[in-house]
Amino acid sequence: MLELVNAYTTPINDGQSHDPVLVTRIEDQNGNILYEYKAPPPTQAIPYETAFLMTEMLKGGMTEPGGTSKALWAYDLFRYDTDFGGKTGTSSNHSDAWFVGVTPKLVGGAWVGGEHRSIHFRTGELGQGSRTALPIFAYFMEQVLKDKDLPQYRGKFPTTPKEKISKPYGCNGDYRPVPRDTDSVAIVLPDSLIADEEELQKINLKDHIEQNQLIEQNSKTIRIPSR
Structure with a gap:
């Protein structure tokens, strides 16, 4: 994840x-002072x-x-x-989900997945990066931006390029979010996680099977208050 997030900083930093x-x-x-880091000159990894x-x-x-x-x-x-801005990612069989979010001053990422690839979400709708990893980045950025001691992480992307x-x-359309008309959002999570029992038996993970069965037996509706 560190390598992935660092890679996304390159285009945001004009290719450096x-x-x-x-x-x-x-x-x-x-x-x-015993040690103080001195940044070396950046590398122009990709053209501006x-x-x-x-x-x-x-x-x-x-x-x-x-x-x-x-x-x-x-x-x-x-x-x-x-x-x-940002980009989601979801691996085969909904076993891993990523989201990397970018702002002009800060780049962050999140990964969601099981210890073993045989543990995964049942559907792509439940396991996709925008449903699982994106909220982690969003909640983190809420705390960063509202902190009055961290104004250096706020900023706008330039509207015109520095070079021709x-x-x-022109990837930016005129999309606007739809206003919420309720004070809470209900999310139903039936059978959200599954595990392949035969595969788990091969690697002696019966405890994961029992945990998965418990999850399926106790699926319920969670209400999340809007902020």
Whole structure:
């Protein structure tokens, strides 16, 4: 996931690539600096034009018909003067789901899946990235954007390119979210997770079978208050 998210930072950063860094500074108990990270010059991994066009496509996931990132409109993200884009991902048999969301200042991602690939969602509708991984990113970004101590992560994508673009573009439609007319959303989760019993027996995972049976026996409706 770290590699995937870092890859998405490249088009957002005008095609420049930076290696991810976890530790930027180390001090001793007296405040003396023992280590301080100094960023090397970035690498131009892809041309600016390619990066710009990729960013336009990621933004289009929010506005174009069939865009898989439109579920972000349901979250409290759009009163902070910040633009969003993103891309979902779902593996075969609904075993893994991803979402990588992008803003001009911050890129984040989430993965949802089982410890073993024989554990998976029953249908693509339940297991797709926009249903499972996207909400994790959305809830995280809600907390980031509303934090008054983190204004550096708010921002808008440029409306015009820095350089001349030789190819036509325009992935951003005029989609607008449909206002909610209720104060809550009901989500029914019948048989949401399944496991292949024969496959699990082969790898001695009877505990997963029992857990899966318990899930199926206790499927229920969950009400999520709107914010």
